[in-house]
Amino acid sequence: MSSPHAFPQIDHGLLRFLTCGSVDDGKSTLIGRLLYDTKAILADTLSAIETSSQRRGLSEMDLSLLTDGLQAEREQGITIDVAYRYFSTGTRKYIIADAPGHEQYTRNMVTAASTANLAIILVDARKGMLTQTRRHSYLAHLVGIPHLVVAVNKMDLVDHDQGVFERIRDDYLYFAARLGIGEVRFIPISALHGDNIVARGARLDWYRGPTLLEMLETAPAAHTEVAENFRFPVQYVCRPRDSANPGLHDYRGFMGRLESGEIAVGDAVQALPSGRISRVKEIQIGGLGIPSAIHEQSVALLLEDEIDISRGDLLVKPDEAPEAVKTIDACVCWLSETPLSTARTYLLRHTTRKVKAKVGRIHHRLDVNRLEREPAEQLQMNDIAHLSLKLAQPIFPDAYADNRATGAFILIDESTNDTVGAGMIATVESV
Amino acid sequence: MNRLNTRTLTHLDWLEADAIHILREVVGQCANPALLFSGGKDSVCLLRLAEKAFRPGPLPFPLLHIDTGHNYPEVIDFRDRRAAELDARLVVRSVEDSMARGSVVLKHPSESRNKHQSVTLLEAIEEFGFDACIGGARRDEEKSRAKERIMSFRDAFGGWDPKNQRPELWSLYNARVHQGENIRAFPISDWTELDVWQYIQREGLALPPIYFAHPRPVVRTKGLLRPVTPLTPALADDQVEEIRVRFRTVGDITCTAPVESEADSIDAILAETAVTTLSERGATRMDDQTSESSMEERKRAGYF
Numbered sequence A: 001m002s003s004p005h006a007f008p009q010i011d012h013g014l015l016r017f018l019t020c021g022s023v024d025d026g027k028s029t030l031i032g033r034l035l036y037d038t039k040a041i042l043a044d045t046l047s048a049i050e051t052s053s054q055r056r057g058l059s060e061m062d063l064s065l066l067t068d069g070l071q072a073e074r075e076q077g078i079t080i081d082v083a084y085r086y087f088s089t090g091t092r093k094y095i096i097a098d099a100p101g102h103e104q105y106t107r108n109m110v111t112a113a114s115t116a117n118l119a120i121i122l123v124d125a126r127k128g129m130l131t132q133t134r135r136h137s138y139l140a141h142l143v144g145i146p147h148l149v150v151a152v153n154k155m156d157l158v159d160h161d162q163g164v165f166e167r168i169r170d171d172y173l174y175f176a177a178r179l180g181i182g183e184v185r186f187i188p189i190s191a192l193h194g195d196n197i198v199a200r201g202a203r204l205d206w207y208r209g210p211t212l213l214e215m216l217e218t219a220p221a222a223h224t225e226v227a228e229n230f231r232f233p234v235q236y237v238c239r240p241r242d243s244a245n246p247g248l249h250d251y252r253g254f255m256g257r258l259e260s261g262e263i264a265v266g267d268a269v270q271a272l273p274s275g276r277i278s279r280v281k282e283i284q285i286g287g288l289g290i291p292s293a294i295h296e297q298s299v300a301l302l303l304e305d306e307i308d309i310s311r312g313d314l315l316v317k318p319d320e321a322p323e324a325v326k327t328i329d330a331c332v333c334w335l336s337e338t339p340l341s342t343a344r345t346y347l348l349r350h351t352t353r354k355v356k357a358k359v360g361r362i363h364h365r366l367d368v369n370r371l372e373r374e375p376a377e378q379l380q381m382n383d384i385a386h387l388s389l390k391l392a393q394p395i396f397p398d399a400y401a402d403n404r405a406t407g408a409f410i411l412i413d414e415s416t417n418d419t420v421g422a423g424m425i426a427t428v429e430s431v
Numbered sequence B: 001m002n003r004l005n006t007r008t009l010t011h012l013d014w015l016e017a018d019a020i021h022i023l024r025e026v027v028g029q030c031a032n033p034a035l036l037f038s039g040g041k042d043s044v045c046l047l048r049l050a051e052k053a054f055r056p057g058p059l060p061f062p063l064l065h066i067d068t069g070h071n072y073p074e075v076i077d078f079r080d081r082r083a084a085e086l087d088a089r090l091v092v093r094s095v096e097d098s099m100a101r102g103s104v105v106l107k108h109p110s111e112s113r114n115k116h117q118s119v120t121l122l123e124a125i126e127e128f129g130f131d132a133c134i135g136g137a138r139r140d141e142e143k144s145r146a147k148e149r150i151m152s153f154r155d156a157f158g159g160w161d162p163k164n165q166r167p168e169l170w171s172l173y174n175a176r177v178h179q180g181e182n183i184r185a186f187p188i189s190d191w192t193e194l195d196v197w198q199y200i201q202r203e204g205l206a207l208p209p210i211y212f213a214h215p216r217p218v219v220r221t222k223g224l225l226r227p228v229t230p231l232t233p234a235l236a237d238d239q240v241e242e243i244r245v246r247f248r249t250v251g252d253i254t255c256t257a258p259v260e261s262e263a264d265s266i267d268a269i270l271a272e273t274a275v276t277t278l279s280e281r282g283a284t285r286m287d288d289q290t291s292e293s294s295m296e297e298r299k300r301a302g303y304f
């Protein structure tokens, strides 16, 4: 390579994170600042932002225009949907999701949170914790984001006062303890002026902890913390039956991604729901063999025995097989403007499997402000509730706390085909 | 049951595995998908990912190219050759046919046909009944693309409603549509231009020759290099220079500019990409610069 320094020699993989919190706390500005200070904004993009800022009569460049890319967002100065941005520090690639703060767009925040491994929760130093701060914190915790960073922003507007920072930190810790959130880190910042983002700000010299970028650089990448059990939902069965190539006549490749665990040639596997057991004869990518595969790899598995397996089936190791369940208890975020109806049947998608589902009972709805459970007959958009679902056919889940991929499901309204609910399986009881 | 895993994927392996997963979901969920293949670098990567996803089986979808009739012949040759090598079914639909049918009407004969590709694409979707089109668009290309879902819903008019997108959770994609509607699926959404070049290098992928430095007559116009071609001839007071250039993206001749470059190998291109100060579209696209929201407007109207 002609420019050996330009590319990561040691590859620490990838970290996905999101910014969230209440309206106008400075999430988009923070992303803009992070990209600006890591020199990830190219000259023409920067000059387009400058021109747009001027056109809007702003005296300074508005870095939030970097992610607020839709016309409607720029008109109103708010974020409506998630924007994805990328940067790389030479050792690690980052995928950033900038989530909207408005309550109306909570479902877009959930979209961003579901794939993130770290959340930066912004709090406006002048305002302290607001309902949306609590809601987003709760959601971040609920979807199992392992690393939370609370960034107290706009420190410039409170004279960089350490007392303000500490009061917000204490409020947050009290709230986090009630939710059962374990590890949280705190940092005072000014997204507008760039203090403690990439460089330290002289005005916040009382803060001795790492900068925000240092926190990102040292957070473990997603795929280093995963469940051990091998889970392989089958996406597609490859049967070439190519008359020109008789060697492929009996080829049957079960294609999918390892949602967790590892697999090697020779390992015993069990197919669910059939329960049939076989051994891995070959593992392939693009038709070429590899000896073993790990979590997050997309491969094709060839088995020693001819067993009937199709899309929606799950391959596991025989001694780690999950139970078949037809009733699940789950936490559901309702995402649709049409309320959840206990009379309706929804389509539930769990891994590659889809089954019909009906709500059995809504146990309770959560009031995110008071962190209290309240009875509910119905769910409105953005409600979070604990409920039970009855399924027409069994699924083979893990509890969400054990496995984010095999503990999650979505609900689809078949009349509109919209995704209306996001579910996380609480406990698994067998049929 | 959680533990620290010591074996992990590099970022490129992760991106590849993720894209393969998305491709297989499209095929698992949709009855009649097509893969948009232009011969450009992003769709070259897509095609390689499709091979990795489905080999030794046949590609479970046809390749579709919407041809403005204003493409570089080297790219069209490459497109046809790749499709033949892969034994893939290639469907080409052209904007000129839409013009002949009267569904595309140019404001004036020299108007760029680029945005009119949407009409031809929607006609092809209807003609073949495609319920999903797999495209090589990337979120890092442009600010409205940065907002797009991996599986993005289009209504019966091909329209995108960016204010009301389907929630998309985990990797539980929802590609369900009613008759006449369609999904645009973007497996390399999270790839950057540098990722694409690193992947091309790692996989040793062939590209149309105009991606590499070559001499070409150009006119410097508004910070871009306008290529001088029979379609885009030099005007009376243009100063034509012949310099060494390469294309960072290959699109319609009338709206795609090359960049000045000596990079004649993938290694050299990678080195330039890592230190460039101009974005891919900023350095090359004349159509994005007409207004702040040109891409969003095109996408609302059914563009890729």
Ligand SMILES: Nc1nc2c(ncn2[C@@H]2O[C@H](COP(=O)(O)OP(=O)(O)OP(=O)(O)O)[C@@H](O)[C@H]2O)c(=O)[nH]1
Pocket (backbone or CB within 6 Å): A022, A023, A024, A025, A026, A027, A028, A029, A030, A064, A077, A078, A079, A080, A099, A100, A101, A102, A153, A154, A155, A156, A157, A189, A190, A191, A192, A193
């Ligand atoms: N003084 C000061 N202003 C800030 C700071 N960070 C952001 N702002 C301003 O706060 C306003 C809102 O910033 P945004 O970045 O758009 O807020 P947001 O959190 O992304 O808003 P939504 O996405 O709509 O919820 C803008 O006017 C910013 O310039 C800061 O550190 N100090």
Ligand SMILES: [Mg+2]
Pocket (backbone or CB within 6 Å): A027, A028, A029, A064, A078, A079, A098, A099, A100, A101
């Ligand atoms: Mg914002």
